[in-house]
Amino acid sequence: xxxxxxxxxxxxxxxxxxxxxxxxxxxxxxxxxxxxxxxxxxxxxxxxxxxxxxxxxxxxxxxxxxxxxxxxxxxxxxxxxxxxxxxxxxxxxxxxxxxxxxxxxxxxxxxxxxxxxxxxxxxxxxxxxxxxxxxxxxxxxxxxxxxxxxxxxxxxxxxxxxxxxxxxxxxxxxxxxxxxxxxxxxxxxxxxxxxxxxxxxxxxxxxxxxxxxxxxxxxxxxxxxxxxxxxxxxxxxxxxxxxxxxxxxxxxxxxxxxxxxxxxxxxxxxxxxxxxxxxxxxxxxxxxxxxxxxxxxxxxxxxxxx
Numbered sequence: 001x002x003x004x005x006x007x008x009x010x011x012x013x014x015x016x017x018x019x020x021x022x023x024x025x026x027x028x029x030x031x032x033x034x035x036x037x038x039x040x041x042x043x044x045x046x047x048x049x050x051x052x053x054x055x056x057x058x059x060x061x062x063x064x065x066x067x068x069x070x071x072x073x074x075x076x077x078x079x080x081x082x083x084x085x086x087x088x089x090x091x092x093x094x095x096x097x098x099x100x101x102x103x104x105x106x107x108x109x110x111x112x113x114x115x116x117x118x119x120x121x122x123x124x125x126x127x128x129x130x131x132x133x134x135x136x137x138x139x140x141x142x143x144x145x146x147x148x149x150x151x152x153x154x155x156x157x158x159x160x161x162x163x164x165x166x167x168x169x170x171x172x173x174x175x176x177x178x179x180x181x182x183x184x185x186x187x188x189x190x191x192x193x194x195x196x197x198x199x200x201x202x203x204x205x206x207x208x209x210x211x212x213x214x215x216x217x218x219x220x221x222x223x224x225x226x227x228x229x230x231x232x233x234x235x236x237x238x239x240x241x242x243x244x245x246x247x248x249x250x251x252x253x254x255x256x257x258x259x260x261x262x263x264x265x266x267x268x269x270x271x272x273x274x275x276x277x278x279x280x281x282x283x284x285x286x287x288x289x290x291x292x293x294x295x296x297x298x299x300x301x302x303x304x305x306x
Contacts, residue, residue, distance in 0.1 A: 051284075054277035067278035077279065080259040084239055087170050087255070091177040092234035096227065098178075099185020100193075106186075107193050120190075123183035130180055135247035138176045142167050168249040176248055177238050184237060185230055192226035225301030229294055236290045240283070256283055 058064040071077045106119045141148045144161060152158040166172055196219055204214040242257035251258040256279060263276030 048284075051277050051280045054274055055281045057274065059274075064274075067274035068282070070272070070275045071278050071282065076254055077259060077275075080254040080256045080279075081282075083170055083254050084256045087174055087177070088235045088238040091174045091181050091238045092231055094174075094178050095181025095185045095234050096189075096231045099182045099230075100189050100223075100227065102182065103186045103190045103193055107190070119186065123186040125183075127180050127184040127187055130241065131243035132247045134176055134179060134244050138167060138172075138179075138248065142172070142175070168252055170253055173245050173248060173253060173255075176244055177241060181234050181238065185234060188230035188233060189223075189226060192223050196222060225297055229297045229301070232290050232294045232297065236287050239286060239290075 055067050056063055056065070058066065102119070106116055109115055138146075140146055142160070143149065149160055152160060167175075200218050201214050204218060209217075240257070242261075245253065245255055246258060246261065251262060260276045260279045260283075263272055263279065
């Protein structure tokens, strides 16, 4: 059959033409993400390279592991890791428990209740509120002459500092960290809580089960993967926090970030920059382990949901 004019006009629009157009479209898509990759390379890739290179290099530019051995030779560095891990564990646990409780309490209200929007918006702000403003907030509230401290002392006869409390301690830093750990947990756990279907509770009740039965056999198993994953995120968030602790206690509490800052500035030992970079690599290893565990929990959650 002879080819018509319409078919001849449509002939160039074949697989080859689609491939060429698709190729141009793919290249265009990649060009769109070039600024992002450039940003990641400059502000994450190059600093990471400098940290790794400096940690494994001696003063003469040769390969060495002495910087890492030095982090175990001086007592302040293992003590800093111990304090950071303890601080991260208990602030993650407190943030996870109270954040889950707050999110669950808010979700029990009516969807039209403005409390939901208020808590959601406030959590998005407070989860990233830290550094000098947060330190000033806690000093003004719980410092030796803070408003809360004076109120408890003058009105209720409770002297916090007479009972050993001090804001310049691991516990004081932990209270400040909970200020952003709790709202971060609200953000992380809310989608999992919203995934609990009301029909599941009704099914348990129709079978004669109690509220505890529903929590034990349905709600807790469903929420467990998301809760553990969020707990790991809170741990990493607390472990890597730096500005709030530095502004609050000015390095008087031995934490890994403060030890890195002191070492790089020469406040501990002169010429020990490599030791500070080695501490940074060890922090990266801890965070990497947390992320691997996070990925394992996420895979477990997906497999369980299937």
